[in-house]
Amino acid sequence: MKIxxxxxxxxxxxxxxxxxxxxxxxxxxxxxxxxxxxxxLVALARCNGCExxxxxxxxxxxxxxxxxxAEVVHLGKCTVRKDGAECPVITKAAEYLEEHGxxxxxxxx
Numbered sequence: 001m002k003i004x005x006x007x008x009x010x011x012x013x014x015x016x017x018x019x020x021x022x023x024x025x026x027x028x029x030x031x032x033x034x035x036x037x038x039x040x041l042v043a044l045a046r047c048n049g050c051e052x053x054x055x056x057x058x059x060x061x062x063x064x065x066x067x068x069x070a071e072v073v074h075l076g077k078c079t080v081r082k083d084g085a086e087c088p089v090i091t092k093a094a095e096y097l098e099e100h101g102x103x104x105x106x107x108x109x
Contacts, residue, residue, distance in 0.1 A: 001034065004043035004065045005108060007076035008087060009050075017044055020076060023109035030074055030107035042068040053089050054096075062096050072103045 005020050023029040024039060031039075043065050048058040065073060075094065081087055086106075094104045 001037050002040050002042045002069045002071050004041070004045065004068070004070040004073045005076065006043075006045050006047070006065075006073055006090070006093065007108075008090070009046045009048060011076060012046060015076075020044075020074070020108040024074075029109045030105055042070050047087075047089055047093065050087070050089060054092055058089075058093070062093055065097065066100045066102065070097075070102055072105055073097050074105045074108045076108050 003024070005017075005024075007015065007017075007020075021041075021044075024031045024041065027035050043061075045061045045065070048055055048061075052058060054062075073094075075090060097104055
């Protein structure tokens, strides 16, 4: 199964992606559902920031996930704001991906 991961740009301050990749490789947390499924990571992306929204560059990233045949995109937990609401940029990105037949899972580790 081809998967991708999408995280918030702000996560770059502290995130190496190691915990997401570890969860994927060990099939733990959000990846438990793939216990007996071979996985291929086709994209590991960040948004372009709150101010940028879905700009041309971020749109290109989303289109590339589609082109690469991602079947599922996992959203990192950093896409949830401090008030508990999902980032509106990520919500729009998720809607775009779902419109293109890609299942969106909220969570990685």
